[in-house]
Amino acid sequence: xxxxxxxxxxxxxxxxxxxxxxxxxxxxxxxxxxxxxxxxxxxxxxxxxxxxxxxxxxxxxxxxxxxxxxxxxxxxxxxxxxxxxxxxxxxxxxxxxxxxxxxxxxxxxxxxxxxxxxxxxxxxxxxxxxxxxxxxxxxxxxxxxxxxxxxxxxxxxxxxxxxxxxxxxxxxxxxxxxxxxxxxxxxxxxxxxxxxxxxxxxxxxxxxxxxxxxxxxxxxxxxxxxxxxxxxxxxxxxxxxxxxxxxxxxxxxxxxxxxxxxxxxx
Numbered sequence: 001x002x003x004x005x006x007x008x009x010x011x012x013x014x015x016x017x018x019x020x021x022x023x024x025x026x027x028x029x030x031x032x033x034x035x036x037x038x039x040x041x042x043x044x045x046x047x048x049x050x051x052x053x054x055x056x057x058x059x060x061x062x063x064x065x066x067x068x069x070x071x072x073x074x075x076x077x078x079x080x081x082x083x084x085x086x087x088x089x090x091x092x093x094x095x096x097x098x099x100x101x102x103x104x105x106x107x108x109x110x111x112x113x114x115x116x117x118x119x120x121x122x123x124x125x126x127x128x129x130x131x132x133x134x135x136x137x138x139x140x141x142x143x144x145x146x147x148x149x150x151x152x153x154x155x156x157x158x159x160x161x162x163x164x165x166x167x168x169x170x171x172x173x174x175x176x177x178x179x180x181x182x183x184x185x186x187x188x189x190x191x192x193x194x195x196x197x198x199x200x201x202x203x204x205x206x207x208x209x210x211x212x213x214x215x216x217x218x219x220x221x222x223x224x225x226x227x228x229x230x231x232x233x234x235x236x237x238x239x240x241x242x243x244x245x246x247x248x249x250x251x252x253x254x255x256x257x258x259x260x261x262x263x264x265x266x
Contacts, residue, residue: 001228001245003257007207008040010197010222012188013047013055015213016232020160023062024232026251031064033258043071044197044210046187046217048125048151048168049096051076072196074151074187075099078123079106081186082149086121092141094134094171095125095151113137117144124175124183125151126168139178148175152187154217188214189221198225215242230254 011017017027034041043066047055052071059066075095079102082089088107093100103123104110111119116137124138142148153169172183187193198205205226212218212231219229219242231244232251248254 001209001230005207006039006209006228008042008201008203008209009034010042010044010208010210010227012210012212012214012218013043013045015158016211016218017043017059017064018062019158021062022160023064024251026255028063030251030255030258033255035065037258040201040203041066041070042197042201044188044193045072046074046152046154046168046193048075048078048099048187051098051102054098069200072193072200074193075102075125077193077196078125078149078151078186079103079108081192082121082123083107085184086147089120090118091121091123092116092119092138092146093123093125094127094130094138095123095168096127099123099125099151111141116141119144119146121149122146122175123149123151124168124172126157127171130171135174135178138175142175142179142181148172148179148181148183150183150185150187152217153183153185154187154214188217189224191221191225194222194225194227198227209245215240219244 051073052068055071055073056066056068083106090111091103091108092111093103119141122138122141150172151168153172154167155169156164157167158164176183209228209230210218210222219231222229229244230246233247233249
């Protein structure tokens, strides 16, 4: 991959910029180097719990400079996505309070669990209070004809120390199994978020690279949208049939490659 031809670098957040509240080594230096050489930076996350303002505040708290227009979250994209597909709708939704507010801000009206069969659309984000009554209401609404919209299908949410919590995808699969319907997915690896990113950047896909740790969500998803890809691989990870344009194990490797590219252009 010709690093010199890339005009924008798109980063996943969880696992690529930070783990929980811990920055990855060298990420600050890498971001500074990209900005110094005139590259655009964008953060593209499947986060279903937080909007731009919360994610921006976290980046700033961790010492990462960013502007609101440099952040695209699946949570923020879901309300407009549902509106484009189904119009302003009566929505049965589970997820964070922020996701529910974002859906209402996009013009959708909430439906209670008790009135589940009145829902025109079901929306699922990561919900730490998920329980059997919610599973029952969501599955019944979907079986009654409401499309099942998942903010993402990520099975795990990574945190510090190599640990994880069950992710949005784990909950969605329970509803999908009960309702015998496959979900419509807003986030990666589906193309919608990548299309939003390219529209935001106003650049051709060949000039944009996605940096991600998830082979399916980040790498295959970006390849499906014709972006270049850099896989930041965990130690001892096997590529399998994955064919990223570049594989690294730390940002120090990418910094060194960028410096060589810059030196070659002098």
